[in-house]
């Protein structure tokens with residue numbers, strides 16, 4: 001049993017969430033978290049909305065409302081989407097909480113105590129017309145690295161590099177287009193040059209198993225430019241105050257404090273769970289593993305800057321925050337960053353509505369087809385593409401044809417012909433070898449069982465009553481707990497789903513060969529054994545597919561006659577503190593953990609009436625959907 005922190009990118013609460021965001025980080029995180037919980041590991045999946053970024057203040061200025069109003073508007077929409085799609089955050093909170101303020105300020109003070117902060121006079125763009133300093137996002141200009149003309153002050157959307165805004169060519173204020181001037185202002189800097197050896201050592205130690213794009217890019221960035229001091233405070237009136245006397249009116253820089261949310265959310269979760277110390281299990285236990293699910297535009301922050309902050313605080317954070325002897329904080333175990341999803345071969349653009357929005361999509365379609373399409377298309381190693389025709393095709397030809405029809409066909413057949421139960425196996429005569437079992441027709445099968453009955457008539461395991469062909473199929477399917485599991489552990493989610501579907505195809509091949517639909521008229525005992533075997537294979541596949549398709553697998557689990565659900569429950573609650581009230585999403589774990597194991601499905605178990613898991617889609621919807629965009 002391992003403690004696994006699933007740290008998920010924090011969305012800016014200034015816009016709805018589109019499918020690119022979902023497949024970039026939120027969905028892979030949920031698939032991974034669900035799998036690890038099924039394995040019996042102690043998972044803590046945390047994130048929240050980033051309420052302080054200048055993307056929020058820019059939008060607030062544009063609409064003439066407060067930044068607080070902007071973040072309050074999007075938070076409930078996020079929680080609604082995450083519940084409908086089944087993203088099982090143990091805590092989804094926000095950075096605008098008293099707890100996060102205190103944790104972020106303690107990180108600041110720990111870095112200061114350890115000598116990793118210094119102050120320096122800096123040149124900052126100042127707008128004489130707006131009469132204020134302009135945060136980096138308030139300035140646009142030409143990228144000095146690639147020449148892109150609409151680069152933001154903090155990062156270039158074209159080449160992806162983090163920028164020094166003062167070097168922008170032809171700078172202009174985003175708000176009014178005026179030409180800003182550079183003025184002097186004093187800020188705190190984190191001494192990244194001093195932390196560079198620690199960061200390089202950390203990255204080198206992860207080289208063997210990280211995605212090459214993440215580790216190569218990060219080491220490449222350091223060796224080409226070297227790490228230099230970076231400001232962690234700024235002139236802004238929205239955000240976390242700098243915990244030093246005389247610094248009123250300045251705030252912690254959002255790049256510095258938002259990543260601290262992974263830590264503060266774990267602490268908030270522990271407090272809400274009534275075990276305020278419990279966050280240590282994920283943060284200071286050296287055996288715990290922290291996985292960061294992010295998009296490639298966030299690699300620098302998670303593979304370089306956040307590890308630098310964590311290395312720099314050392315033991316001082318716990319000392320300052322808790323007032324007792326310190327323990328160092330865990331560095332990321334893995335940062336499985338995804339590339340980007342394009343939309344119909346063009347870059348997704350929220351502002352031009354060239355996107356599929358999560359909330360909107362789920363008004364017309366079910367969640368599992370979206371999860372399926374976003375997983376088979378996940379941009380794990382290179383950019384991928386959302387194509388509406390492809391969405392319909394894969395829904396109909398893969399999800400419905402390979403898996404949904406398999407489950408529905410077999411269970412409906414059993415329900416009709418075996419009195420609403422998993423078929424009872426034909427029993428061999430005493431003394432006969434099990435190999436001959438299938439040839440022995442028993443006129444009256446053993447007494448059927450009702451769910452929960454203790455008088456099990458057939459000893460477990462029942463495999464000795466199966467034919468070699470049945471056992472071979474089950475062995476193939478059960479090997480998936482190893483093969484699919486290994487791929488999930490390595491965060492190769494596309495390959496894991498494809499492996500599970502390969503196994504589903506094997507059941508279809510078996511059924512084609514055994515043809516129970518016709519055998520039932522001539523050879524009922526053979527049909528009985530075939531259908532029992534197929535249902536047990538489906539019961540196994542249900543577990544293997546459940547991290548990807550939790551809603552339909554939960555429904556199937558019920559159809560198969562189980563009582564305790566596969567997964568836990570999501571719910572929202574309100575947390576109150578000195579920053580106001582914020583609504584959070586939580587997760588109550590399943591009563592029975594650790595179900596990642598071969599099915600022991602007993603013959604005779606009562607089924608519930610089967611219903612189709614998926615809907616076939618009309619090809620014409622592709623054209624309709626494209627017309628909604630742009």
Ligand SMILES: [Zn+2]
Nearest residue numbers: 143146156159
């Ligand atoms: Zn650029």
